Amino acid sequence: MAVRKAESLHYSIGLLGISAGSLLLAVHFYSSLRAAPVIPSTALGILLLILSSLLAYAGIWRSLRNAVLFSSLFLTISVFWCGYGVVFILRGQGVLNDTGDFRNALVPGLVTFILALLIIAVVGFLNKEVILAMIASAVSLASAHEVAMHYNTAFGSSAVACNYMVVCLAGGYFALGRILYFLSKEKIAMPGTDLAKNKAHEQIQSTSVRMNHFAVTGLILNMLSASVFGCRLLGVTSKLFIGQVPWLWAAGIYQIGVCILSYRAMDVLMATFFGFTSILKFAGGYCLLYPIWQTEEPTFPIPFLVVFSILFAVLALFLTLKSLVDGLYLLFYVAYCIALACCPKGFFEGGPQGVDVAIFVASALMTLIHLYNVRAGAKIPTGEGVVKALLASSSFLKLRDGANLHTPYLGYSKYADAEVLGYACSVLASFSITVTGDPQAPLATVVIPWVVVAGGILKLLSGSVAFARGKTLESSAFILYAVMWIIWGLTRYGGLYGTSRSFHTAVGIIAFMLFNSFIVFCTLFLSISWFFYSLTFLLIAVSFLLDAISALPAGYDIAATLIFGLVSFYCFLSALFNSTFEGSCLPMGRPLVQLSGVVGGMTKCLHLPARKASSVKRIADILKNGGTCGIPTDTVYVLVAACNRPDAVEKAHRSKQQAQERPMSLWISSLKQLEPAKHLFSPLLWDFMDAAWPSPISLVIPRGKWVDFLGMKDSAKYVGTPQSVAIRIPDCSVTTHLIDLVGPIVVTSANPTGEADTTHHNQVYAKLGDKVDAVLCDGPSPENIASTVVDCTKIDSGNIGFFRVGIIPKSQVLQILEQVQKKYSVVPNSDGCTAKGREEHLNHVHAVHNGVGTAASAERFALQSADGGRENHTRL
Numbered sequence: 046m047a048v049r050k051a052e053s054l055h056y057s058i059g060l061l062g063i064s065a066g067s068l069l070l071a072v073h074f075y076s077s078l079r080a081a082p083v084i085p086s087t088a089l090g091i092l093l094l095i096l097s098s099l100l101a102y103a104g105i106w107r108s109l110r111n112a113v114l115f116s117s118l119f120l121t122i123s124v125f126w127c128g129y130g131v132v133f134i135l136r137g138q139g140v141l142n143d144t145g146d147f148r149n150a151l152v153p154g155l156v157t158f159i160l161a162l163l164i165i166a167v168v169g170f171l172n173k174e175v176i177l178a179m180i181a182s183a184v185s186l187a188s189a190h191e192v193a194m195h196y197n198t199a200f201g202s203s204a205v206a207c208n209y210m211v212v213c214l215a216g217g218y219f220a221l222g223r224i225l226y227f228l229s230k231e232k233i234a235m236p237g238t239d240l241a242k243n244k245a246h247e248q249i250q251s252t253s254v255r256m257n258h259f260a261v262t263g264l265i266l267n268m269l270s271a272s273v274f275g276c277r278l279l280g281v282t283s284k285l286f287i288g289q290v291p292w293l294w295a296a297g298i299y300q301i302g303v304c305i306l307s308y309r310a311m312d313v314l315m316a317t318f319f320g321f322t323s324i325l326k327f328a329g330g331y332c333l334l335y336p337i338w339q340t341e342e343p344t345f346p347i348p349f350l351v352v353f354s355i356l357f358a359v360l361a362l363f364l365t366l367k368s369l370v371d372g373l374y375l376l377f378y379v380a381y382c383i384a385l386a387c388c389p390k391g392f393f394e395g396g397p398q399g400v401d402v403a404i405f406v407a408s409a410l411m412t413l414i415h416l417y418n419v420r421a422g423a424k425i426p427t428g429e430g431v432v433k434a435l436l437a438s439s440s441f442l443k444l445r446d447g448a449n450l451h452t453p454y455l456g457y458s459k460y461a462d463a464e465v466l467g468y469a470c471s472v473l474a475s476f477s478i479t480v481t482g483d484p485q486a487p488l489a490t491v492v493i494p495w496v497v498v499a500g501g502i503l504k505l506l507s508g509s510v511a512f513a514r515g516k517t518l519e520s521s522a523f524i525l526y527a528v529m530w531i532i533w534g535l536t537r538y539g540g541l542y543g544t545s546r547s548f549h550t551a552v553g554i555i556a557f558m559l560f561n562s563f564i565v566f567c568t569l570f571l572s573i574s575w576f577f578y579s580l581t582f583l584l585i586a587v588s589f590l591l592d593a594i595s596a597l598p599a600g601y602d603i604a605a606t607l608i609f610g611l612v613s614f615y616c617f618l619s620a621l622f623n624s625t626f627e628g629s630c631l632p633m634g635r636p637l638v639q640l641s642g643v644v645g646g647m648t649k650c651l652h653l654p655a656r657k658a659s660s661v662k663r664i665a666d667i668l669k670n671g672g673t674c675g676i677p678t679d680t681v682y683v684l685v686a687a688c689n690r691p692d693a694v695e696k697a698h699r700s701k702q703q704a705q706e707r708p709m710s711l712w713i714s715s716l717k718q719l720e721p722a723k724h725l726f727s728p729l730l731w732d733f734m735d736a737a738w739p740s741p742i743s744l745v746i747p748r749g750k751w752v753d754f755l756g757m758k759d760s761a762k763y764v765g766t767p768q769s770v771a772i773r774i775p776d777c778s779v780t781t782h783l784i785d786l787v788g789p790i791v792v793t794s795a796n797p798t799g800e801a802d803t804t805h806h807n808q809v810y811a812k813l814g815d816k817v818d819a820v821l822c823d824g825p826s827p828e829n830i831a832s833t834v835v836d837c838t839k840i841d842s843g844n845i846g847f848f849r850v851g852i853i854p855k856s857q858v859l860q861i862l863e864q865v866q867k868k869y870s871v872v873p874n875s876d877g878c879t880a881k882g883r884e885e886h887l888n889h890v891h892a893v894h895n896g897v898g899t900a901a902s903a904e905r906f907a908l909q910s911a912d913g914g915r916e917n918h919t920r921l
Contacts, residue, residue: 057220057227059103059119063180064216066096066126067209070187074206087137093130097123101299104262105306113258113419114174118165118181120262124269124299125158125184131291141288148195150288152281153273155188157292160409161265162188168416176219183211256419257312263303263319264412266296270326271405278398285393287337290330297326301502304466308510311461313624314364318375320466320503321357324473325381328494332392345391349477349495352610354382356469356617363621366436366444369428374411377404443627458514458654465620467507467523471578471613474500474530475585475606493534500530515807518571522564522579529557533589550593558586573634574616581609650810655779655823664821665786672818673697675795675809679777680741680828680852682795682803684817685712687787691759694791698763700816709764709793710743710771711755714784722751727841732865738774739781741832741852745771755789764791769838779823804829828852 069084069092076083084092104119132141132150141147162185169178187208193200222235273289276282282289300323307316335343357379365372381400388394418424436442477495508523532553561583568575584605591597619631651667653660655677664674671693673686684700686693688711698709713719716735723731726746734744748770752761764770773792775781784790795803796812803809806822833853836846845862847855 056115057223059100060216060220062096062099063122064213064220066093067212071206071209071213074202077202085137086133090130090133090137093126097127097130114169114177116258117261117416118177121161121165121265122184124266124295128154128292128295132288135288146288149282149284152192152195153276153289154269154292155192156276157269157272159185159188161268161412164413164416172420176215179215180212183208257307257310257315259303259306259310260315261412261415263300264408264415266300267322267408268405269296270329271401271408274392274398275402275405278395278402285333287334290333293326293330297323300326305506308460308463313461313465314360314367317466318360324494324499327498329392331494345385346477346495347386348479349473350382350386352472352476354379356472357382363625365432366625369431374407377407460510460513462514462624463507463510465617467504468613468617468620470499470504472610472617475610475613479603479606496530496534501527518567525560526582551590554586554590554593558583561586569638570636572636574619576637577612578616581612585609650817651819652822653819655821660821661779661783664819665783667818668787673700675813675817675820676780676783677821677823678775678780680832681826682806682809683792684795685790685792688789688791689756694763697793700813708766709791711764711789712773712775712784712792713789714781715774718789722754725749725751730837730840732868733840733862736861736865739776741776742858743771743773743832743834744837745769745834746837802831833858
């Protein structure tokens with residue numbers, strides 16, 4: 046129910062945002078003929094920017110929930126109003142005073158979203174999403190009327206305002222219908238607002254195949270940037286200038302967001318592609334800004350563009366393995382980079398603009414195909430699996446497929462590996478600086494987007510994703526190099542470096558070199574490729590240092606960047622091959638220095654994400670077959686074995702170097718597992734266990750014949766002491782589900798004796814990776830404090846003790862006991878038993894005496910557990 050409420054809320058947020066923006070635009074166009082508009086242009090632009098951020102939030106959330114049509118609508122209108130709003134702000138600030146300038150600024154974006162929203166409307170009608178289709182078609186029609194209004198005064202602004210009023214009413218109707226559905230607890234559903242059927246269809250689609258629902262938005266962004274230059278070639282606009290920068294940079298910013306979300310969707314190739322295209326968008330916007338402060342034309346780094354075309358070609362080759370149509374689509378960008386390299390004026394010449402027109406048409410077709418195939422039963426053929434079929438008979442290249450395709454380096458991660466993009470950014474940044482900047486005109490080159498965006502921002506993205514996947518060293522290197530490229534690019538080509546080479550610059554570069562020297566040393570223990578990758582970057586830092594002190598030998602900087610670029614290109618190819626094919630076609634190499642114990646168990650210890658039911662089932666199978674595993678709990682990570690497998694319990698006892706006086710504890714998933722032995726427990730103890738669990742409270746209870754009902758057999762000697770046993774039901778759905786599949790489990794802490802608690806699956810791997818069979822990974826522990834351990838061996842006399850006060854305070858445990866005691870009497874007797882329950886209690890004395898035994902060793906048990914709480918049989 047909670048999930049449904051959240052989904053209804055986010056549908057409503059998005060549609061109410063569209064309704065609010067449409068109302069603003071309707072008011073604007075109704076009052077546009079007045080001398081003083083009701084809403085000033087600057088205010089209108091700011092309001093549209095606020096609404097665009099709201100729509101982006103709703104669109105991302107909906108796409109994560111697999112509502113691809115609504116997500117595409119929200120994100121498309123979000124991009125539209127982002128660029129639209131900035132254009133209105135420029136107009137309000139006097140930058141676009143001329144009517145022709147305002148038209149030239151608006152039309153490229155309007156043309157894009159006329160077609161994009163029309164595609165969404167068509168697919169919406171085909172899938173019977175009537176409200177969505179009405180909104181998309183009305184916004185598309187309003188944009189078409191606005192374009193016509195700018196070219197022919199016969200088209201009045203009232204038609205545009207009327208279309209936006211339709212959007213406002215339709216969106217408001219749907220949003221209010223969802224709110225009413227929510228407030229009436231799903232009893233009242235207005236016509237066209239019931240999403241139950243659509244939700245079921247989307248869940249079937251999402252379980253059958255994992256798709257990148259953000260690819261549609263990325264393709265629309267490609268249309269937007271291509272439209273800016275294509276409209277100039279076709280004569281739709283008369284010039285390229287600052288007014289069109291908002292569209293290009295809005296597309297670039299959103300494209301980086303799509304890149305991140307594509308990694309979230311485990312689509313490495315499309316994420317890398319969208320990262321590449323974002324660079325071109327920022328470069329195009331920079332070129333349009335350049336004439337504001339300089340009269341000469343910008344220069345383009347030809348080596349960079351040639352290398353960029355090669356990277357696009359390699360990526361296209363690998364993308365054909367996924368879809369032949371997608372691979373062919375990337376060839377347009379190969380042609381685009383070649384066209385830019387061949388034209389001195391770059392984006393301003395007809396050759397690249399002609400390719401832009403082709404990209405616009407191809408992107409529109411790809412948008413239609415992707416959007417239609419996500420929801421349709423009969424799909425448009427895209428050549429999916431054609432190349433895979435050709436490679437199926439190959440013995441040399443065997444495709445990597447199956448459950449381990451996106452397995453993280455260490456445990457669970459929400460993102461696919463971004464190293465491909467990280468290495469590619471190194472290639473681009475290194476080759477872009479082969480063009481020497483003129484100290485007198487440092488802004489004449491468009492190297493800023495190549496270096497700062499490619500080498501800096503996108504490399505930071507790669508480092509962040511690498512860190513999320515447990516690759517600490519790789520992420521540190523990517524982030525350090527990203528900072529280096531950003532600072533160097535901004536200072537040198539921002540005019541701060543060309544004429545002010547100084548001691549201060551040299552000191553900063555030396556600091557980077559010291560950090561990188563440490564990374565070079567660490568890569569000795571990682572791989573040969575990473576060692577050369579970090580070492581050759583040190584050569585680039587040396588060239589920066591020599592240049593800062595005016596001692597750079599001729600040709601050294603070019604040689605250093607070429608070497609680093611080639612090494613980065615090899616790593617780029619190796620990452621692509623290793624993520625696509627099994628085996629080591631282009632290996633990263635073994636560590637140059639091998640240390641015993643380092644990355645031990647990498648090939649033996651499985652790492653399975655806890656958020657997948659298949660992973661929990663696989664862990665259960667391992668435990669049933671006598672294995673030991675590290676699992677997450679409601680506190681810290683633990684090492685477990687099935688209690689009916691004595692060999693596994695003994696293995697767990699040995700694997701963590703457990704001292705003989707430190708027994709293991711017992712966990713169950715519910716009291717139903719103890720129901721056959723309920724007569725062996727006193728009513729007070731049974732009710733106390735029922736009230737205390739599930740929770741981070743471990744109860745030490747007298748040992749007795751009830752242990753035999755759990756099937757421990759010979760493994761019982763490792764659990765508890767001869768007089769008592771620590772038992773618990775954890776408050777963790779993953780853990781209790783695992784126990785349901787396996788049966789009661791024997792538990793101890795997931796670390797060698799004497800060490801601190803394990804609070805992350807990476808720590809389990811580091812401490813016990815070569816001694817356990819698998820680790821169920823769920824990231825950081827929800828708590829860093831162990832459980833509260835309660836001595837219940839004398840509970841029938843009304844007394845309980847505390848071996849350790851952990852996450853649950855003593856007062857809360859005593860409150861639970863007090864509530865249970867009230868069931869038996871209002872006034873306790875001298876021995877602590879209640880009057881009402883005394884007769885029932887005495888009826889169980891004989892059974893308890895024979896079945897559970899005494900608690901004479903409670904003090905001894907407490908002494909065994911009093912070593913600081915870091916390691917005992919009641920770990921959790």
